[in-house]
Amino acid sequence: MANFLDKIKNIGKGKSNATRPSGAKPGTINLPSFNQIKTNIQDKINKHPAGREINLVPDIKDEMIKALKLRNFIFFLCIIIASASVAVSLIFATIAVGQQAIVDAKNTTISNLSSTVNSYSDLGDFLTIKDQLNNLDTISKNKKLLSRTFSVLSALLPTGADYIKISELGVNFTGENPIISFDAQANAGNPPYIDYNVLDSFKKSMQYMRYDYGSYVDRYGVEIPAYCIIENGTDGASLYDEEKGSYAYWLIKGEGCNPSYEPELDKDGEEIYNETKALEGYVLEDYGDDEVVRIWRTPQYKDWYKEKEVEGQPYMSIDGEITNVAHFASECTTYYGIESEKNKEIVWKTENEDCLLVPDGIDGIKISDSSNGRGATGELVLRFSASITLNSEVFSATNHHLIAVAPLGRHNVTDSYVQIQNMFSERAADCEPGDTACNSSTNGGN
Numbered sequence: 001m002a003n004f005l006d007k008i009k010n011i012g013k014g015k016s017n018a019t020r021p022s023g024a025k026p027g028t029i030n031l032p033s034f035n036q037i038k039t040n041i042q043d044k045i046n047k048h049p050a051g052r053e054i055n056l057v058p059d060i061k062d063e064m065i066k067a068l069k070l071r072n073f074i075f076f077l078c079i080i081i082a083s084a085s086v087a088v089s090l091i092f093a094t095i096a097v098g099q100q101a102i103v104d105a106k107n108t109t110i111s112n113l114s115s116t117v118n119s120y121s122d123l124g125d126f127l128t129i130k131d132q133l134n135n136l137d138t139i140s141k142n143k144k145l146l147s148r149t150f151s152v153l154s155a156l157l158p159t160g161a162d163y164i165k166i167s168e169l170g171v172n173f174t175g176e177n178p179i180i181s182f183d184a185q186a187n188a189g190n191p192p193y194i195d196y197n198v199l200d201s202f203k204k205s206m207q208y209m210r211y212d213y214g215s216y217v218d219r220y221g222v223e224i225p226a227y228c229i230i231e232n233g234t235d236g237a238s239l240y241d242e243e244k245g246s247y248a249y250w251l252i253k254g255e256g257c258n259p260s261y262e263p264e265l266d267k268d269g270e271e272i273y274n275e276t277k278a279l280e281g282y283v284l285e286d287y288g289d290d291e292v293v294r295i296w297r298t299p300q301y302k303d304w305y306k307e308k309e310v311e312g313q314p315y316m317s318i319d320g321e322i323t324n325v326a327h328f329a330s331e332c333t334t335y336y337g338i339e340s341e342k343n344k345e346i347v348w349k350t351e352n353e354d355c356l357l358v359p360d361g362i363d364g365i366k367i368s369d370s371s372n373g374r375g376a377t378g379e380l381v382l383r384f385s386a387s388i389t390l391n392s393e394v395f396s397a398t399n400h401h402l403i404a405v406a407p408l409g410r411h412n413v414t415d416s417y418v419q420i421q422n423m424f425s426e427r428a429a430d431c432e433p434g435d436t437a438c439n440s441s442t443n444g445g446n
Contacts, residue, residue: 143397144173148404149180152357152394153423155404156209161189162198165425177359177392185373185381185428195382199367207361208407210352211391213399214330216248216295219281220260221323224250226400228257230292238403245298248401250326252282252293282326297328297401299335301348318346328401331355356391357404364389372438373428380437383428 149171157164168183186198215223230249232238240246251257261278263271284291304316304325314325320335332355337346358364370384393399431438 141398144178144395145397146171146395148395148402150423151402152180152211152390152404155357155406156202156205156388157423158198158202158205159422162201163187163189164198164202166423167425167427169424173395177389178395179387179389181385181387183383183385183427185375185383185425187375187379187381195380199370199382199384203362203365203367205407206358206365206388209357210332210405211355211357211394211402212330212332212352212405213355213393213402214328214332215400216250216326217329218258218260218326219324221329222259223329224259224326225256228252228254229295229401230287231401234288244296244300246403247294247296247298248328249287249290249292250295251290252279252284253291281324293326295326295328299327299348301335301337301346305337305346331399352405355393357394358388359391360389372431372440374431374435374438375428376426381428 149169153166153169157166164184164186166182166184170181172179172181186195186202188195188198215226216229217223228251230239230251238246239248258278263273263278266272282293284293286292299316299320299322300314301316304314304322305318306315314322316322316335318337318339320337322329333350333352335348335350337348339345340347365386365388368385370382373381373383375381394402394404
């Protein structure tokens with residue numbers, strides 16, 4: 001600006017610092033046009049730092065565009081969610097209406113059935129029967145087998161020359177453990193002919209009494225149904241071999257009695273019974289009109305024990321494990337062998353520590369009212385009354401194939417008349433006046 005003003009001041013002077021335009025005559029003054037002056041002034045201003053300008057409008061516009069897009073997206077998303085909510089609400093409303101219709105229909109059906117049931121004249125009896133049916137499982141578990149009383153007595157009572165016979169018997173199941181009570185008479189048929197010795201021995205035997213139960217299994221260890229087992233002979237007595245011990249018969253051909261055998265199916269799905277395959281590994285024998293397999297309840301140690309298992313042969317290890325042969329799997333009794341240091345033979349042992357027939361031992365029997373008397377044939381006997389508290393497991397129907405075991409291994413599993421009749425006798429008569437032996441307090445013989 002200052003240079004420009006200086007040029008104006010020097011106009012007309014002989015010399016001028018202004019540059020003369022090309023082709024201008026000396027002494028001629030050339031003034032710039034207004035537009036040129038304006039352009040020069042604007043260039044000067046733009047070149048000055050204070051005249052520069054920052055334009056922020058484009059950045060604000062971008063931010064506004066982004067905000068508008070976000071707003072539109074949110075509006076669109078809200079519309080989608082609202083539409084979905086309306087659809088879900090309609091679905092739930094439809095379900096609720098349908099459910100209410102079903103409930104109403106059921107209520108109508110129940111009302112109709114209720115009217116029909118209430119009009120039933122024998123409704124009380126029907127409900128009683130239904131309640132009893134629902135309790136069948138509980139009743140079955142709590143069922144007691146009273147007939148086992150005779151099995152227990154046959155093991156408890158001594159037999160032979162020194163014997164005890166019963167004249168009256170009662171059983172009480174009201175307590176936690178059952179109690180058998182009886183009036184009996186002891187007879188000392190052997191020296192020293194003192195009947196109190198028989199009674200004392202009877203009391204002391206209580207601590208050694210045991211019971212045993214379990215299941216019969218096939219050669220694969222699968223339980224055989226109880227209805228497929230015969231344990232008593234035609235006379236009702238238990239099946240017993242004097243040399244080998246107790247056994248039972250298995251009706252292997254009975255329906256459902258061979259649990260390990262799975263018959264093949266023909267093209268129509270019908271079962272094909274292959275007798276050779278079903279009876280493989282078993283030896284059959286005749287029993288009446290049936291073919292049966294003998295199953296030993298008493299282990300056959302000499303026949304079963306092998307140092308090494310031989311295929312197709314029964315096997316019993318020294319620790320008592322039995323495989324590959326049908327046998328009785330006891331829940332109470334265990335077996336094991338001990339090798340003798342003297343001759344290297346195996347001595348077999350039997351243990352039954354937990355299944356006590358009389359849990360309290362000697363304290364489990366109570367004796368009262370003992371006195372002398374004369375038996376039915378005139379023999380001198382000791383009359384007494386006793387009560388014995390037994391283990392409740394002995395009478396449980398869920399414990400199958402149960403037997404009572406006496407100290408010397410005597411046992412019985414039957415209530416046959418042949419054996420029961422030997423347990424009982426008529427009550428001994430009172431001592432007559434003048435019967436010195438009978439009235440003696442020592443009871444010294446017959």
